[in-house]
Every structure is written in structure tokens, then in C-alpha cells.
Amino acid sequence: MRPEGRDEHDSLYFTYPHFDAPGPDAPRGMEVPVAIVGAGPVGMVAALELARHGQRCLLIDAKSSFNDGSRAICIARASYHILDRIGALDPFLSKSLPWTTGRSFFRGRQILEFEMPDGPDDRFRPMYNLQQQYIEQYLWDAVARTPLIETRWQTRLDGIDTRAGGPTLGLTDPHGTYAQPARWVLAADGARSAIRRMLGLRLKGENYEGRYVIADIRMTHDYPTIRRALFDPACRPGGTVLIHRQPDNIWRIDYQLAPGESAEEATREDNVRASVAGVLDEIGETGAWELEWWSVYSANTLALDDYRAGPVFFIGDSAHIVPIFGVRGLNNGLADAQNIGWKLALVLRGEAGEGLLDSYTPERRGATLDVFANASKSARFMTPPSFGWSLMRDAALSLALRHPWAGELANPRQMAPYRYADSPLTAPPVTDGDGRAGPLPGPLPGAMIPDARLDDGFLSQRMGPVFTLLSFGPAPDISHPLLTCLSLPPHSAWDAPEGSTYLIRPDLHVAAHWTRPDPRAILDHMTRILDHS
Structure with missing residues (x-):
């Protein structure tokens, strides 16, 4: 959402490109080795991984530009190795903000400062902050200079048939509807995956009660690039607030909604402004600021039972949804894309049998379940699901005021790759x-x-x-x-x-x-x- 008078791509700091649909004479309907539905970060990384191994693919997206808003902002060290392998690293290093430290506060007093593992043998820092618009821009720049990747923007998926031979996609663009055959399909079409729905599949798992408004503001603020977590602050009694610095003087503020607080009311512009002002007052920031963008988020741990349905592989949010705590959503999706990308490439090159593809679900679903095990603990701590959990959480935080060991309970980091x-x-x-x-x-x-x-x-x-x-x-x-x-x-x-x-x-x-x-x-x-x- 944007402030009144601005549309979804009217940003204070980022210029969204516009992508045309394929022209009326563009070739359509010729079989492709791999069709990737969804040109977000996960879909583009999959395309670049395939191209790195010499394989062609078709990238499809219904939109005419990138996703609006900063969305996923934390990129882990392991993901920078992926960006390096696919040849997209340099602009990420130039723009993103590295960080190693987190601080947690309980009722205004610091209870924890943690350092993520980092040393002279590490080429990359443990974590980097970068808005998703830039993530998509830099990946797109790499896609656009790769002739093995064909991209069709403004192209909507209407259906998929996997019954006979290879899969066939039903696609519609401004010039008409057509059938697009492929040998394999990667579903990178997000949490509301159309492919998942069309194939009659559903995510299973646990929905948490904790809901957050995530708001980006622009302000000049000299606090370093350190993740701050505020527990039971005066501005949101009983709740949790997270604060991250981003490039271009953009600050992400995530604040928890109280039980019974309407998401519709909470996301009204006047209420967002008042809530952000309360957080800024809490941290002693009195300077001018501008509201950039906001959205609402619920903490869930959901996944498919199998990340493969015949010739279709699910990657990223189409396969799993994880809580923000531990910053494993985007990073998990990029690892999915790399994992299936190199395996499909070797199969298409005739250098591996299709049995190699059977390892995708156990590896990447195993990674998701590992995230769930860690994120569930963090989610219960960050957003206690009941009065009893809240009581225990606050007791632990109170202990942390006097005993440093108790403060470690407020550390949600899950750094090691699966x-x-x-x-x-x-x-x-x-x-x-x-x-x-x-x-x-x-x-x-x-x-x-x-x-x-x-x-x-x-x-x-x-x-x-x-x-x-x-x-x-x-x-x-x-x-x-x-x-x-x-x-x-x-x-x-x-x-x-x-x-x-x-x-x-x-x-x-x-x-x-x-x-x-x-x-x-x-x-x-x-x-x-x-x-x-």
C-alpha cells in the first residue's frame, strides 16, 4: 500500500521499469525445455542457474513490472554464494548493507546483543539488507543479458495440462490465448500459486495468530545497520517491534498487531502513521520522516507434502511459507531455485538420469522442515499464541534484565545452511x-x-x-x-x-x-x- 495520491509503483527512491508484452508477431507455442511461471527473485535465479549450465528456458509473468514494495529485505551469506555462481553478484555487493549484530530490548532496556559468525575466511558477511525492488532489478539485469532466457511479461497462466506427454500451459497475453508446451515446469508463482491450485494441491501446516504491519519510511537516522527487536515496548504494549536499516535512508519497521486488532483498521494510512510515530518516539528519533509503503503479514509454517507433481516442481513460496523470524523465506526460495536448476540442467544435457530429480523434494522439503523447527520456536517467542506462552515469554525477558543467558532466548537467528x-x-x-x-x-x-x-x-x-x-x-x-x-x-x-x-x-x-x-x-x-x- 502507498500513501494517498500515489499508485503502487510511485516510490520515493526506486523507479519501476515497465515491460511490454510480446509483440503480435513474436513466436508462441514452440516447445521449450523448461517453463518457469513467476519472474520474481526465485524464478529469475532458477532461470539463471539453468542458463549457467547452458540450458534454455522460458520465464513467464502476468505483471508488467517488479513486485511493489520492499518485501523481503534480508539476504544471507549462503544466498550471496548463489548470486556469485549465477553471475549476478557485483551490484548486490555495491548496494546492500552488510550486518553482523542484533540487539534486543525489553520494556526499553537492552537484554541482548548477539554477533553472527563472521571471520577472515568468510568472503561474505552473515547478512545483507536490500529492498526486494533492487533484488529483482539486479537479477533482471542478469536475465536480460542472457540470450538463453526468454521472458514474456504480461502473460497470464490460465491452465496447465500434465496428463499426456510433457506439460502444456494455457497462456494469455494482450494478443490472444495459446498453448505452450514444455518438457518441465517450475512453479515460482508465489504464496497464492495458480499452478498449485490448478493441480489441486494445498499447503499444510500451522497458522499463527501473530500479525504484523510492515512499514517502510524514509528518514535520516544515524543508527548503524543492526537488527533491533523491541519486546513489550511502550508504543505497542505486549507486542514486538523489529527495525531494520535499508539503503537510500529507508527504514523497515515491523510492529505486531494486538489480539482483536483489525488488520483493515490497522492498515489505514492514518493508523499506520500514528503507529510508526509511536515507534520512532520509543527509540528517541524526533527528525522528519516520509511514509513510503506498508503491508500486513501473518506468521505461518505451511508446505506441500511433495515439491514435485510429475513434470512440475514447486520452488519458493509456491512450495512453502515460513515466518519472517530467522529471515529464511527468500533465502530458502533461492536455495530451492539453485537446487532444482542444476539438477534439471544436467538431465537436459543428457549427463544425468531423471532419477537425480527425485532428490529435490527430500533435500528442499527437509530444509523447509528444519526452518519450521527453528522458526516455530521463534514465532512462539515473538508472537506468543496464548496467555500462557505470553506469560512464559515475559518471564524469560524479565530474567534477561539480570541474567545474560536468558537474553539468548530472544535470538531468532538460524544462520547455518541446511x-x-x-x-x-x-x-x-x-x-x-x-x-x-x-x-x-x-x-x-x-x-x-x-x-x-x-x-x-x-x-x-x-x-x-x-x-x-x-x-x-x-x-x-x-x-x-x-x-x-x-x-x-x-x-x-x-x-x-x-x-x-x-x-x-x-x-x-x-x-x-x-x-x-x-x-x-x-x-x-x-x-x-x-x-x-
């Missing part, structure tokens, strides 16, 4: 065989690799385009068309025994670890991943 421990692509952890309990030091199979500073940059910059075989010591004598071999001396960031060899996937997750690498064992595991059996 480990694909139970994936069919992941080998079991290696032990030393001498009765030692547990795996050897170093990253476990399934985990995302730690980065490491090298003499000429960072380890993540040395990874091959598809799979990488990383050896700490002499590399085994092995050759495979999808494999880049890399040999390094032991590095403290990995804590891996000398002689260790790791097979690393295109998404920088460890597939397998050997202490005595045998070329046959490595090739056998590659075959297992690529499903050439």
Missing part, C-alpha cells in the same frame, strides 16, 4: 576406523562448504562449474567431464586431516568425503549422483 544429511546423493560421514565415536573433523557430507581465504582470493572462487574434487594434499589421478580437481595444503578453516578429499556439488554442498581417496570409489559416487544406473 545439511543434506539424509539425501540420496550424500555419502555417510567418514570415521577413522579405530573405534572413535563420531565422524572425523572437517565439514560433514551434506553440509555447505566453509569458505577459506587463499593467497589469490577465496576457496569458493576456485570451485568448478559443476562438481569439484577438493584434496588437501596430492589429488587422486581421476578424470570426469563434470569434475574439476583442486589440490590445496591443509587449511585451518576446514579442520580436515591431511589427505582428505571432498566431492563438492554445484551448489557448494559436500556430497562425499574420503580420507584415502580411491578413483573408483569417487567415480562410483558420481555415477550414483547422476543416476546413470
Whole structure:
């Protein structure tokens, strides 16, 4: 929503582009390898991942511009590695605001200051703030310069038929309606997914009572880029307020609605202005400000039972909806896009069997359930669902005024990327065989690799385009068309025994670890991943 007199794309700081529909003579109806429905951040990352591996795709969106409002603003370190892999990184680094610190307050007194893990071996900071308009603009710039991606704006999905052969989409643009066949479809069409509805699928899970108004304002304010959480502040008794700095002097203020408070009333412009003024008074900010945009949000943990329906794969909010606490919504969706992107690309290239695609749901739904487990705890703390939860939450916060350990309960961060421990692509952890309990030091199979500073940059910059075989010591004598071999001396960031060899996937997750690498064992595991059996 925008202030009275401004339309949905009339921003104080961002100029929205306008995208024309395909012309009347544009080719329509020729089969495409992959059709992606939804040109938001998740859909564009999927397209760029496919293109990175040399595969064509069609990107479809009913809109004529980007999504309105700042929406998702927190991008995690792991997502910056994705942006790097797809060739879209530079503008993100130039514009976004990195941060490492969070502060929590209870009734006006600070109870916690936390630092997210960060060190000299990390190429990127733990978190960056950037409005979604810029996220979409920078991804679009990368899409527009990629000839393998065809984009059709102002093109609405009216139906999908998956009954015979490959899927066929029914599409409508200003020049008419037509059938669009594809080999595969990626549903990146958001929380209200039309594809999900057309296929008779529904999200399942838990709806929380907590509702928030999210409001962006423009003001000059010298507080650093630190996430602030205010519990039971005077401006919203019993509620929670979150405050984030964004580029261009834009500040995001999220404030919880009280039980029984009407969302319709709360989102009236005069009420939003009054609520924002109350928050600013709470933090001692007395300068001038302008209202930019606002919306309302509910905390839910919802997901499909299966992220695949035949030739259709669901990515991002079409597959799952997670609470904002822990900032895993957008970041989870980008990981979905990368995960299915490289797998589909290898299948389309004839370098992997379709069995590889069976790993998508267990990996990415597993990641969603892990988010749910952490976010549910945070959601109950941030938005207590009952009087009893509220009583316990406030008791813990009161303890935090005197005991620092209790303040950690107010820390919702979930920083580590999900480990694909139970994936069919992941080998079991290696032990030393001498009765030692547990795996050897170093990253476990399934985990995302730690980065490491090298003499000429960072380890993540040395990874091959598809799979990488990383050896700490002499590399085994092995050759495979999808494999880049890399040999390094032991590095403290990995804590891996000398002689260790790791097979690393295109998404920088460890597939397998050997202490005595045998070329046959490595090739056998590659075959297992690529499903050439």
C-alpha cells in the first residue's frame, strides 16, 4: 500500500521499469525445455542457474513490472554464494548493507546483543539488507543479458495440462490465448500459486495468530545497520517491534498487531502513521520522516507434502511459507531455485538420469522442515499464541534484565545452511576406523562448504562449474567431464586431516568425503549422483 495520491509503483527512491508484452508477431507455442511461471527473485535465479549450465528456458509473468514494495529485505551469506555462481553478484555487493549484530530490548532496556559468525575466511558477511525492488532489478539485469532466457511479461497462466506427454500451459497475453508446451515446469508463482491450485494441491501446516504491519519510511537516522527487536515496548504494549536499516535512508519497521486488532483498521494510512510515530518516539528519533509503503503479514509454517507433481516442481513460496523470524523465506526460495536448476540442467544435457530429480523434494522439503523447527520456536517467542506462552515469554525477558543467558532466548537467528544429511546423493560421514565415536573433523557430507581465504582470493572462487574434487594434499589421478580437481595444503578453516578429499556439488554442498581417496570409489559416487544406473 502507498500513501494517498500515489499508485503502487510511485516510490520515493526506486523507479519501476515497465515491460511490454510480446509483440503480435513474436513466436508462441514452440516447445521449450523448461517453463518457469513467476519472474520474481526465485524464478529469475532458477532461470539463471539453468542458463549457467547452458540450458534454455522460458520465464513467464502476468505483471508488467517488479513486485511493489520492499518485501523481503534480508539476504544471507549462503544466498550471496548463489548470486556469485549465477553471475549476478557485483551490484548486490555495491548496494546492500552488510550486518553482523542484533540487539534486543525489553520494556526499553537492552537484554541482548548477539554477533553472527563472521571471520577472515568468510568472503561474505552473515547478512545483507536490500529492498526486494533492487533484488529483482539486479537479477533482471542478469536475465536480460542472457540470450538463453526468454521472458514474456504480461502473460497470464490460465491452465496447465500434465496428463499426456510433457506439460502444456494455457497462456494469455494482450494478443490472444495459446498453448505452450514444455518438457518441465517450475512453479515460482508465489504464496497464492495458480499452478498449485490448478493441480489441486494445498499447503499444510500451522497458522499463527501473530500479525504484523510492515512499514517502510524514509528518514535520516544515524543508527548503524543492526537488527533491533523491541519486546513489550511502550508504543505497542505486549507486542514486538523489529527495525531494520535499508539503503537510500529507508527504514523497515515491523510492529505486531494486538489480539482483536483489525488488520483493515490497522492498515489505514492514518493508523499506520500514528503507529510508526509511536515507534520512532520509543527509540528517541524526533527528525522528519516520509511514509513510503506498508503491508500486513501473518506468521505461518505451511508446505506441500511433495515439491514435485510429475513434470512440475514447486520452488519458493509456491512450495512453502515460513515466518519472517530467522529471515529464511527468500533465502530458502533461492536455495530451492539453485537446487532444482542444476539438477534439471544436467538431465537436459543428457549427463544425468531423471532419477537425480527425485532428490529435490527430500533435500528442499527437509530444509523447509528444519526452518519450521527453528522458526516455530521463534514465532512462539515473538508472537506468543496464548496467555500462557505470553506469560512464559515475559518471564524469560524479565530474567534477561539480570541474567545474560536468558537474553539468548530472544535470538531468532538460524544462520547455518541446511545439511543434506539424509539425501540420496550424500555419502555417510567418514570415521577413522579405530573405534572413535563420531565422524572425523572437517565439514560433514551434506553440509555447505566453509569458505577459506587463499593467497589469490577465496576457496569458493576456485570451485568448478559443476562438481569439484577438493584434496588437501596430492589429488587422486581421476578424470570426469563434470569434475574439476583442486589440490590445496591443509587449511585451518576446514579442520580436515591431511589427505582428505571432498566431492563438492554445484551448489557448494559436500556430497562425499574420503580420507584415502580411491578413483573408483569417487567415480562410483558420481555415477550414483547422476543416476546413470
